[in-house]
Amino acid sequence: xxxxxxxxxxxxxxxxxxxxxxxxxxxxxxxxxxxxxxxxxxxxxxxxxxxxxxxxxxxxxxxxxxxxxxxxxxxxxxxxxxxxxxxxxxxxxxxxxxxxxxxxxxxxxxxxxxxxxxxxxxxxxxxxxxxxxxxxxxxxxxxxxxxxxxxxxxxxxxxxxxxxxxxxxxxxxxxxxxxxxxxxxxxxxxxxxxxxxxxxxxxxxxxxxxxxxxxxxxxxxxxxxxxxxxxxxxx
Amino acid sequence: xxxxxxxxxxxxxxxxxxxxxxxxxxxxxxxxxxxxxxxxxxxxxxxxxxxxxxxxxxxxxxxxxxxxxxxxxxxxxxxxxxxxxxxxxxxxxxxxxxxxxxxxxxxxxxxxxxxxxxxxxxxxxxxxxxxxxxxxxxxxxxxxxxxxxxxxxxxxxxxxxxxxxxxxxxxxxxxxxxxxxxxxxxxxxxxxxxxxxxxxxxxxxxxxxxxxxxxxxxxxxxxxxxxxxxxx
Numbered sequence: 001x002x003x004x005x006x007x008x009x010x011x012x013x014x015x016x017x018x019x020x021x022x023x024x025x026x027x028x029x030x031x032x033x034x035x036x037x038x039x040x041x042x043x044x045x046x047x048x049x050x051x052x053x054x055x056x057x058x059x060x061x062x063x064x065x066x067x068x069x070x071x072x073x074x075x076x077x078x079x080x081x082x083x084x085x086x087x088x089x090x091x092x093x094x095x096x097x098x099x100x101x102x103x104x105x106x107x108x109x110x111x112x113x114x115x116x117x118x119x120x121x122x123x124x125x126x127x128x129x130x131x132x133x134x135x136x137x138x139x140x141x142x143x144x145x146x147x148x149x150x151x152x153x154x155x156x157x158x159x160x161x162x163x164x165x166x167x168x169x170x171x172x173x174x175x176x177x178x179x180x181x182x183x184x185x186x187x188x189x190x191x192x193x194x195x196x197x198x199x200x201x202x203x204x205x206x207x208x209x210x211x212x213x214x215x216x217x218x219x220x221x222x223x224x225x226x227x228x229x230x231x232x233x234x235x
Numbered sequence: 236x237x238x239x240x241x242x243x244x245x246x247x248x249x250x251x252x253x254x255x256x257x258x259x260x261x262x263x264x265x266x267x268x269x270x271x272x273x274x275x276x277x278x279x280x281x282x283x284x285x286x287x288x289x290x291x292x293x294x295x296x297x298x299x300x301x302x303x304x305x306x307x308x309x310x311x312x313x314x315x316x317x318x319x320x321x322x323x324x325x326x327x328x329x330x331x332x333x334x335x336x337x338x339x340x341x342x343x344x345x346x347x348x349x350x351x352x353x354x355x356x357x358x359x360x361x362x363x364x365x366x367x368x369x370x371x372x373x374x375x376x377x378x379x380x381x382x383x384x385x386x387x388x389x390x391x392x393x394x395x396x397x398x399x400x401x402x403x404x405x406x407x408x409x410x411x412x413x414x415x416x417x418x419x420x421x422x423x424x425x426x427x428x429x430x431x432x433x434x435x436x437x438x439x440x441x442x443x444x445x446x447x448x449x450x451x452x453x454x455x456x457x458x459x460x461x462x463x464x465x466x467x
Binding site: 007064125129167 | 266275277288308312313316331335339347349350354356359369398401404414418425
């Protein structure tokens with residue numbers, strides 16, 4: 001087990017991990033640039049581009065810390081570089097832990113076993129890396145076709161795509177919120193407090209024309225939801 | 236064209252985003268294939284440079300085991316989230332991951348902040364900016380935590396850790412509120428569908444795509460009824 005973790009934390013793994021990080025950062029920067037270039041064509045002014053950037057920044061801090069807290073549990077299992085590789089790109093703590101367990105079992109070993117060998121670790125790495133490629137390959141191959149389907153729908157009925165996007169968003173988050181809220185009464189409090197805060201903030205921002213409030217709305221609502229739930233656990 | 240559709244947009248060319256889309260396809264696919272190549276390098280290194288090959292049959296058993304319950308998501312997730320993410324958003328979100336708990340919330344927050352209606356060109360670009368920034372913030376925070384990791388997290392008071400147990404319902408609730416506040420009727424319809432599917436005795440992994448499909452059908456139907464009434 002110690003030998004495995006020593007290998008998993010060795011320099012070559014760190015180098016590979018930083019290539020992954022580099023690709024993620026490179027893609028984000030490229031898309032930021034091409035989006036900025038096309039902003040005038042889409043009716044987005046320079047100030048609005050800045051607003052979008054600020055909002056992305058404010059809104060992503062909470063979720064990013066949420067992700068960071070769970071990734072610590074993976075470090076103990078597969079070492080830091082591989083955790084960086086798997087969580088930095090598509091992959092969540094839940095899917096990756098299950099991939100690790102399945103890979104180890106395929107080799108006929110328990111993940112936490114003290115005599116975990118390098119070959120068993122190799123089986124885990126194969127399962128995680130190839131298993132995570134599924135999303136990447138599908139998106140690389142078929143996003144163009146999805147785009148063509150969208151254009152076809154828009155040509156036939158220009159308003160339909162707007163309604164479909166809204167409904168897709170509502171459906172996904174209605175489900176995700178419900179699924180979380182049935183966990184416990186505290187989860188219900190978190191969800192309901194966040195929904196209520198968001199509605200109040202958005203209505204206030206609309207009525208009083210407070211633009212910055214919309215930038216902070218998601219961040220504030222998340223913090224209010226979490227805090228409200230935490231305080232109810234103390235009662 | 237689009238200006239007439241939404242009423243709030245500044246006038247735009249009807250095909251103003253074609254350049255953006257072709258660039259997005261080019262860079263999106265390039266970066267994805269780069270990443271796919273890297274995903275092969277790591278296990279090949281362990282097997283053949285370190286000489287710890289577990290055997291192809293073991294790899295196959297592992298992959299089949301994993302794909303048997305996750306494989307369906309490789310196809311369903313991109314299709315499910317595409318209408319909300321758009322072309323650029325899909326390339327970004329499926330490379331960086333954390334779609335529901337980070338990318339979509341940041342995309343929609345950016346859209347709302349600039350006052351863009353969902354499904355418009357303006358919303359698409361604002362969303363891409365939101366996700367790209369989120370991806371950068373996320374990778375930075377992850378790198379910092381990996382290095383200073385346990386030290387930073389250990390310094391946080393226990394109360395903060397406990398509060399983070401509730402971040403998921405808070406994120407999902409907040410995003411739901413953001414989309415439902417203008418059309419509460421649709422929000423309630425979506426919640427009813429979501430609850431019904433949640434408790435339906437079906438395979439867990441297809442529940443989100445199913446909720447999305449049913450909600451789209453239901454809301455399209457409600458719109459149709461509304462238009463019919465308006466026409467009468």
